[in-house]
Amino acid sequence: MGFPPAWIAELSQIPRKTVDDIIKGNGPWGEMPRNELHDRTREQLKVLIEQIAYSSANKVMERLQAKIDTASYMEVVSTMSALADIVRFMR
Numbered sequence: 001m002g003f004p005p006a007w008i009a010e011l012s013q014i015p016r017k018t019v020d021d022i023i024k025g026n027g028p029w030g031e032m033p034r035n036e037l038h039d040r041t042r043e044q045l046k047v048l049i050e051q052i053a054y055s056s057a058n059k060v061m062e063r064l065q066a067k068i069d070t071a072s073y074m075e076v077v078s079t080m081s082a083l084a085d086i087v088r089f090m091r
Contacts, residue, residue: 003046003049003089004089005019005020005023007049007052007089008045008049011045011048011049011052012045053086053089056086057083057086057087060079060082060083060086061083063079064076064079064080064083067079
């Protein structure tokens, strides 16, 4: 789906190794059936990850706006870097 495996693991509460195995099709994950449940679950997970990404971006922007007048150069740069990462992951 294009989302980082670490995000998928965190949001789904599945161990990172299991997420990696699922993505790579290792072990029993290599023969997962493609059915309605699979498709529906995949869509629900995609929506959840997108909602978290938008929420995170909003929090970053709110914090930046509250601090912009008194923020140091490094605080502004690190905040913008975090925002850029969030936007990149949302593509």
